Amino acid sequence: MATETSVVITDDRLAAESQPLMHRLVTEGVPGQLAAGEPTLWGPEATDEASVRLSWTTLHETSRALPAEIDALRAELHGEGLDRIVLAGMGGSSLAPEVMAATAGVSLIVLDTTDPGQVTEALGGDLERTVLVISSKSGTTVETDTHRRIFEKAFSDEGIDPASRIVVVTDPGSPMETVGREAGYRRVFTADPNVGGRYSALTAFGLVPAGLAGVDIATVLDDAASVFGRVSADSEDNPAVRVAATLATAHERGAEKVVFADTGSETVGFGDWVEQLIAESTGKNGTGLLPVVVENAGAPGFSTAGSDATTVAVGPPEGAAQLGTDGSLGGLFLLWEFATALAGRLLGINPFDQPDVEAAKKAARALLDPAGGPVATPTLVDGAIEVHPSGDWFSPGTATVADALRALIRATPESGYIAVQAYLDRLEDASTAVLRPELARRSGLQTTFGWGPRFLHSTGQYHKGGHQNGAFLQITGAPETELEVPGQSYTLAGLQRAQALGDGDVLAQHNRPVLRLHLTDRTTGLVELVKAVQDLRAPTSSGEDRT
Template sequence: MSISISVTGAAAEAVRTHLPALVSDLVASGITALDPALWGTDAEDEAAHRLGWTESVAGSRPLVAEITALREELHAAGVRHIALAGMGGSSLAPEVITRTTGVDLTVLDSTAPGQVLDALGDRLAETALVVSSKSGSTVETDSQKRVFERAFREAGIDPLTRIVVVTDPGSPLDEAARADGYRVFNADPTVGGRYSALTAFGLVPSGLAGVDLDELLDEAETIALQLAIDEDDNPGLILGAAIAGTAPLRDKLGLLADGTHIVGLGDWVEQLVAESTGKLGKGILPVVIDHDAPELTEDLSDFLLVRLVDDAGEHVFPHGKANEIRISGTLGAQFLTWEYATAVAGRLLGINPFDQPDVESAKAATRGLLDATPSPEPAAFVSVGIEVRGTADVIGASSDLASAIEVLVEELPAGGYLAIQAYVDRIALPRLAELRDILAKRSGRPVTFGWGPRFLHSTGQFHKGGPAVGVFLQITENATTDLDIPDRPFTFGQLIQAQASGDASVLADHGRPVLRLNLTDASADTAALFDAIR
């Protein structure tokens, strides 16, 4: 079997409780038959044109030969390296696919000027860029495309020979790219971005980089029939019931790579589940953890562990708990199973799993800041070289960096979580990810970590639309170098700062406690930040 699942404790009880009704209500076959009524009348209009992912294996088969032919054409022209400009659903699946198969792909999903410059300086003469955006209006992707076009021209390379576009038919990017003469792949418009792993968004960059796409689609096809049948052994129904049917709801979903051969699956699941379920004050918050995570030894009543394994009957790391899910399978089968399970979870939670009503709010706030170019908000105070800002409930009771962090942790409500949002160059500052475990141990609560602006297209929806129990630590930096964006009145450095400020303002408007720390000298301030947080 290409997927194997075992459940214990509260997860097993959830399956026993909900699986019979899911089977008798014909939920699996209804999803496969594109029935938009499964999620209630409020979701029906959206669901009516968002279920194409159930047919993605068959729909994507004709793409394989086209992608392979283009790969050979690019290879003959001296292209040995593929880069991808995309955010969220446009980048996470290709990242998992290529890392799991050991294929080289540079994923550019940041507006940090240092990261953009690193990508521009990486084998440009033998690089082709995939520009991937479902809407065609994503500011990050548009900005990345512009600087690559300029870099290719300055290197004496025609961008039309090196840039490939993936977008929905009729999008602004589709129309502009075709008018300019770029090679365009259109994706299925009935598939939402986070469900698009097995469509052109997942396949074009992965295939051009060298992945065997037939094998990936074969893996998904082996599970497709079982996922469509209303039976007790349907893994999509089992997984959906396990993650969304516990009572009371264990809405913090720990994702632990526990010996699986798949690299980075937790990051892809995080976006799929958080953006699909975090709305109307409800939702499931994925928490990507490692085997040293404090959450594994805490007795948290709202935490459910998912072990991503290669044998669902075994696990490598200790701290086994009674309430957990173990799932193993091939990558293609995992993609499709989690998509079905997320749709099932939406039905159990009583929400529409296909919209993202709060994602646009941070984008609108960013646009407003870029258009108005207001003066930066003055820091409440500066402590150990770090500028400190935040909402009044955090800053009003703080006198220095250490006390501000203490207040933020104290703001955590019962059943709450802390989200770290690092709007920095993650190539230069990878150590910041270590703050997750430190704060999880200190707070005794689940902690998520996201690189900005990448997480805005993932957990950002949950932060605003999910349960109002989050507190937020935002980290920004004064970049040592900046990069202008052709024909735009702002630079990458200004863009990423506006994205951080815009998101913080929206969180504050939603009543969420926010602590904002700006590293004026990132290389020097990081040590002071770790000392204060410890």
């Protein structure tokens, strides 16, 4: 794996225009102050929050005791034949360890879903070899607590003591710490509370599950440490300064989206991690940067990026890339964390709060009716797909799914974006992801893709708090299996449904067009949906006829 972290700006005009902001960050000594934990860098309104959110800048030093502790626990578990690690966590509690494990080529089963089919599959593995890592900063994350309850019962049903198989990662004093210690769980790790979730890759939240899975986490910390001197330097050669100034300059020019493609880096899935970091950090106050993660450098949205987007290569710059970052995974974590915090200062945004995340959670809780809540009546049914639009953008004469998609595209502002949100099984329904490039190609709009409810802990903040020019395509499906949640009045499928409907309601309250397509049969419905998307016409070179 590469150890030298590098930044290349291939757009000469953008590089030249970024110079004033680079100079401003350097002359004001912002990188050095950030590294020293100065909380006033983002203005008086952000100072209180920043004062308890900046310990991430020194994690390459303060997390040094963790690798030995985690390695010792892993050896202990392996001595008992326990080598199957399942991680129950959302957002910052799962994205970084998943990237670390995938990059290292080790097995880590990640549950960041409420889909009963996907959870059932995780339960269907060899429980005799399984350890469950419960990871939640707040200790109240509903998805994670649900997974804990379900696995506890599954262990007990197999005659296994659940406490011997559960490891907790949480903040000190959280309800989950209390539960873990009172239940006598195998190990309770408490992380530094002065680190926000999306900046927690190098805390126990990132390192415990990754290390238990077999990642060399000491090297990850070494790689971050090797970059610290450069990203904290008050110099225009500072790679974080270059990235932050480039993104902020592009945003001033109207490029409010940042399109990521892996161009041959040695990391796997880095875009999913950086997506949360940027979206939650900058998407608020009606502004910010929307990350758009695409399949490769030739994918729609990257190769055809226009004036509303900046294209970033993760790996060697190629194709239409305007900016490229490369290096070791630990180095890239720290580089993008520094760059995002610096960009927040340039954009006038507090990069450490997420004021719009809780709205969807509240809406979902309100819909968690034991009886399943009110039955939604579709506006139309086309084959195995029910069509449920929200808002007054939908034409009464619409007769097919393809017509409904055309209407959604037409309701999207010219400089806007489409967000595909799939509340399905990330493993069994993986073909759903083909919708992103197909919709991008045929709409001519930047198009994102997120698995629900995972994206609620990531781009969900931007959807409500960022530029209000998005249109939202929700995809839900009839569950093929069901799971009761021990000690709760709702089922797993009921929770998944409430999360989709709750977030859709909040988006509609923001006057954004929302189209929910419910697959009454997942297999047949997905085939029909892909065909409906392929029936759409691509825009002309002039951008006319966006359907």
